[in-house]
Amino acid sequence: MCRMRTLVLSVNGDRLEVAAPDHWTLLEVLRYRLGLTGSKQGCDKGDCGACTVLLDGAPVLSCITVAALAEGRRITTIEGLMPLHVAAGGRGADPVQDAFDRCGALQCGFCQSGMMLSARALLDRSRDPSRDEIARALSGNLCRCTGYTQILEAVELVAAERAGRAPAPPHWQACRAAPGGAPGAAGSIGSAPGGGGGKGKG
Numbered sequence: 156m157c158r159m160r161t162l163v164l165s166v167n168g169d170r171l172e173v174a175a176p177d178h179w180t181l182l183e184v185l186r187y188r189l190g191l192t193g194s195k196q197g198c199d200k201g202d203c204g205a206c207t208v209l210l211d212g213a214p215v216l217s218c219i220t221v222a223a224l225a226e227g228r229r230i231t232t233i234e235g236l237m238p239l240h241v242a243a244g245g246r247g248a249d250p251v252q253d254a255f256d257r258c259g260a261l262q263c264g265f266c267q268s269g270m271m272l273s274a275r276a277l278l279d280r281s282r283d284p285s286r287d288e289i290a291r292a293l294s295g296n297l298c299r300c301t302g303y304t305q306i307l308e309a310v311e312l313v314a315a316e317r318a319g320r321a322p323a324p325p326h327w328q329a330c331r332a333a334p335g336g337a338p339g340a341a342g343s344i345g346s347a348p349g350g351g352g353g354k355g356k357g
């Protein structure tokens with residue numbers, strides 16, 4: 156017979172009390188007690204990264220993290236990314252979410268929440284990461300659909316726009332300009348023939 160436990164968790168800025176079996180993982184509590192289903196249950200054994208959330212700003216695999224270990228820590232899930240951005244003075248979606256959208260950095264979307272949270276953690280600790288740093292930071296997040304190129308470009312786009320750098324070809328060829336126009340871009344960023352915000356390359 157399993158023992159129940161009352162957890163006190165800080166999730167996306169809210170203090171929540173939740174009762175759950177004491178062996179439950181953080182992913183189980185988020186999805187099946189709190190209804191935060193943006194964190195995906197993929198492999199459920201630490202291999203795919205779909206369940207990634209942030210604990211005190213660092214990515215963790217919530218499917219192999221016992222929920223009790225998250226008490227007293229700041230938990231950020233994909234549901235909190237935009238509200239936390241707005242609470243910090245930003246407008247609209249977090250720039251990572253915006254860039255993933257503009258670059259077509261998703262197809263089925265199953266990996267997306269984990270990817271974006273890993274990217275957010277990287278961009279919070281590194282002002283202007285290189286392509287290699289981005290690839291390393293996202294190496295624990297598997298995507299079966301996109302071929303990764305647009306994902307890497309989306310993260311590069313956030314860093315470039317934050318630095319006020321004009322995106323240049325051959326990068327960001329699939330990325331749409333920000334509303335109001337990114338530097339040097341009318342419809343799409345870069346100089347891809349035909350332009351346009353394409354979907355991933357399969």
Ligand code: FES
Binds near residue numbers: 196197199203204218
């Ligand atoms: S579901 Fe957690 S790593 Fe795959």
Ligand code: FES
Binds near residue numbers: 263264265297
């Ligand atoms: S797994 Fe489908 S978009 Fe990444």
